[in-house]
Amino acid sequence: MADEVVLLDLYVSMFGMRVRVALAEKGVKYEYKEEDLRNKSQLLLQMNPVHKKIPVLIHNGKPVCESLIIVQYIDEIWKDRAPLLPSDPYQRAQARFWADFIDKKLYDIGKKIYTTKGEEQEAGKKEFIEVLRVLEGELGDKPYFMGERFGFLDIALITFYSWFHAYETLGNFSIEAECPTLISWAKRCMQKESVSRSLADPKKVYEFLVEAYGL
Amino acid sequence: MAKSDVKLIGAWPSPFVLRAQIALNLKSVEYEFLEEALGSKSELLLKSNPVHKKMPVLLHHDKPICESLIIVEYIQEVWASSGPSILPSDPYERAIARFWAAYVDEKWFPAMKGILGAQDDEARKAAVAQVAEGLALLEEAFQKISKGKSFFGGDHIGYLDIAFGGFLGWLRVIEGMGGIKLLNETETPGLLKWADDFAAHPAVKDVLPDTEKLAEFSKVVIAKLRAAAAAPAK
Numbered sequence: 001m002a003d004e005v006v007l008l009d010l011y012v013s014m015f016g017m018r019v020r021v022a023l024a025e026k027g028v029k030y031e032y033k034e035e036d037l038r039n040k041s042q043l044l045l046q047m048n049p050v051h052k053k054i055p056v057l058i059h060n061g062k063p064v065c066e067s068l069i070i071v072q073y074i075d076e077i078w079k080d081r082a083p084l085l086p087s088d089p090y091q092r093a094q095a096r097f098w099a100d101f102i103d104k105k106l107y108d109i110g111k112k113i114y115t116t117k118g119e120e121q122e123a124g125k126k127e128f129i130e131v132l133r134v135l136e137g138e139l140g141d142k143p144y145f146m147g148e149r150f151g152f153l154d155i156a157l158i159t160f161y162s163w164f165h166a167y168e169t170l171g172n173f174s175i176e177a178e179c180p181t182l183i184s185w186a187k188r189c190m191q192k193e194s195v196s197r198s199l200a201d202p203k204k205v206y207e208f209l210v211e212a213y214g215l
Numbered sequence: 216m217a218k219s220d221v222k223l224i225g226a227w228p229s230p231f232v233l234r235a236q237i238a239l240n241l242k243s244v245e246y247e248f249l250e251e252a253l254g255s256k257s258e259l260l261l262k263s264n265p266v267h268k269k270m271p272v273l274l275h276h277d278k279p280i281c282e283s284l285i286i287v288e289y290i291q292e293v294w295a296s297s298g299p300s301i302l303p304s305d306p307y308e309r310a311i312a313r314f315w316a317a318y319v320d321e322k323w324f325p326a327m328k329g330i331l332g333a334q335d336d337e338a339r340k341a342a343v344a345q346v347a348e349g350l351a352l353l354e355e356a357f358q359k360i361s362k363g364k365s366f367f368g369g370d371h372i373g374y375l376d377i378a379f380g381g382f383l384g385w386l387r388v389i390e391g392m393g394g395i396k397l398l399n400e401t402e403t404p405g406l407l408k409w410a411d412d413f414a415a416h417p418a419v420k421d422v423l424p425d426t427e428k429l430a431e432f433s434k435v436v437i438a439k440l441r442a443a444a445a446a447p448a449k
Contacts, residue, residue, distance in 0.1 A: 050352060059307070066313070066314055069310050069313045072309075072313070073310040089292035089293050090278060090289070092289070093286075096282075100282055100285065
């Protein structure tokens, strides 16, 4: 039976990109549907009535919501190739912990960079760099977060890389200057087709924010 | 396995710590409970969870695992051969269980805190309405997921029972405070029965905090939440 896979998404969403990367890693064919969040489709409202958010993966008609839950689902369904989570329970717990940390911190703190000014913005930038530094510490000198293989935690973070240009331009700072190791890691990830093809063009992300927030 | 191989840093009133305790009980894992003194954080906690400085922390062979739901998944994976599976075996059902557990943590629990921290009757009413709305969604989810059985996990307590059930003591405290029946026969008949079955379960009944004791303790929590709400925004 052929799998029917549909992704409801937003091109610039770093959360949606996580799903795109996971699907690409697994070589899964799917139909991409771009949502206009100011005018949400009936399908989105039907498939994610609780949060009405993207991404939503619809697999054979059944919706899966929340980006990291979707990535785990993808890993479990297409388990015969490109494992995303480590097999060791402790390593899995670590990967989940840090992905959860990213979800708790990065988006909201990053938002301060383009929605505030002056002192508040400076504080936001500082907080943002601190979070990246903590993650950089976790990476250490490993090629990827969990070691030799690209996986779940890399996916959770790499999609934010497409937003770095926007953060830097709107916040007037250089992330590479502050976190060179993290940027090396990001460029390493970008060498993978599953990543480079799934991430949004950073210029488009910048344009999106300028338009959405009237900057 | 020696008891000291598994330690849990926690405190009796915490719904999050309770989740870890229930999971350990379900897997019949012997563990040492390291009770945190309320109002202060031990050296061990700060060392084991430097990022969030919060409990629960599971220490397995001295390696820390943090975040209650992550701990529950870890317990299932390590002690998979002991007792029934905490997570559903079907990936789609797993995704649904994880979705609702995330909903409980991200949407429903803040609304619960909203009731406790409410500065006035109007705010409390609004928070209660939010909690009730959430319970309606969870009731619908329960009906779909339990498929007529006692628990979200079916015949056995599972991940979502644990995630939501951790809050049962607090739910009862809030009901007592306001004289309201958040779980009731008309709006949440499934969850009403579920609550009793959950509370009576052998893995739960000895660790579920006594409602009266929790009500007494809630005064401390309420004072803290109200003070935090009244403090100037950072």
